[in-house]
Amino acid sequence: MSNSEKLYLVIPCYNEQEVLYETTKRLTEKMNSLISQQLISEESKILYVNDGSKDSTWKIIEELHENNSLIQGVNLARNRGHQNALLAGLMTAKEYADMVISMDADLQDDINVVDEFVKKYYEGNDIVYGVRSARKKDTFFKKFTAQGFYKLMLLMGVDLVYNHADYRLMSKRSLDNLKDFREVNLFLRGIVPQIGYQSAIVEYERNERFAGESKYPLKKMLSFAMDGITSFSVKPIRMITTVGFLIFLASILMAIWSVIQHFRGVTIQGWTSTIVSIWAIGGLQILAIGIVGEYIGKIYLETKDRPRYIIEKYLK
Known part of the structure; x- marks a missing residue:
């Protein structure tokens, strides 16, 4: 197994000043561990994408970039929403990386399974989906609405990976194909399965948010569901x-x-x-x-x- 494969972690950020230091600390440890195991190249990076944050998120990213050689940052000209910010990071990273993993900044995505993502990639999978194994830590309302969302999307004919959000690995080849999907109304959970390359699933237990507030209240979740349905189903x-x-x-x-x-x-x-x-x-x-x-x-x-x-x- 070669250590020449470069991994980029792409992390959209909107008002995440409370979590960035801790997130960077844990991800740096994880990246150094992967490098020492020769699973990834020493040129691998952590790419934060600032989506027009109103707090000190970008200043912190600049500071982290100065003090940590693993950290890169992209600052969007204005707030464009999670999906567009994620796409901006993916399209930036694909020019340098062999594989890219997207995740949230709030440490809810279990970084311990990154090793499994990378191993699945070396087994020949262009796309690896992070799928929640259970929702034990969710409130009844959160669990009911989330499961209802996936069932509704499947009922409407939208090709989704059940219980998968945006925690996934994509190869450079699959990202080159993602670029060809030109729609403005982005719903990446529905777009990525349409690429069709060999894929795999890694199960994980989603953690509670480390700090700060959720960026997906009920109103935004409903809007997200409407976007998904009307973008992929008639x-x-x-x-x-x-x-x-x-x-x-x-x-x-x-x-x-x-x-x-x-x-x-x-x-x-x-x-x-x-x-x-x-x-x-x-x-x-x-x-x-x-x-x-x-x-x-x-x-x-x-x-x-x-x-x-x-x-x-x-x-x-």
Whole structure:
């Protein structure tokens, strides 16, 4: 096994000043351990991507870069969101690395399985997915919503690795192919499986956040789920068509029922059913317009072909 393979760890950061020192300490120990075992090259790096943080995150990255030869930093010109920041790091790292592992800065991803990622890479896998083995440390609400998210995405026809977030290894070859996916509305969990190279899974137990607050509250999680569904599935629009057809059939049945009631001499009944029908159909119409509008909005953004991120500074 050659030690010439360069590993880059890509870590998006948004307001992570509370965790950066500890994260750097633990990752430096891990990288030095891998280097001493000759699993990775001495030229391997830890690449932090600052996604327009409002705190001292970038200043800390600059400081760490000065004092630690393993640390590199990318500063985005403005906040572009986790997925775009991650992509910026991946596209930067692929120019220098043979393999890249993406992870969060908050130490929830178990860094002890990095060794397994690298070994799976040497076994011939271009993509290695980190998959949670259990959710014992999650609250009931977190566990319910997270599992519901994956099940909903699979139901909508989105090709996902169950219980996988963005903790993964990608080879240089797979990253070169990832570059060819040009969509502005990024959902990397759905894009990466489409590359199709040989892949493997490494299970791990996700830790509690070391410090700071979660960057994915319920509102952002719902938005993320909507982005994933509308970026990879047309099933919601097909569902609208199906519902519309069923309502049309129901209207025919209601018309037949009304004629029968008329000949039976019953002309007063039906107030409740009429009101319910009006509200139900009105609500469905608004929902349908909203879903169609979501797709049109995405088409609008894609046709502009704006840059997904702008790098202001790169600390090599």
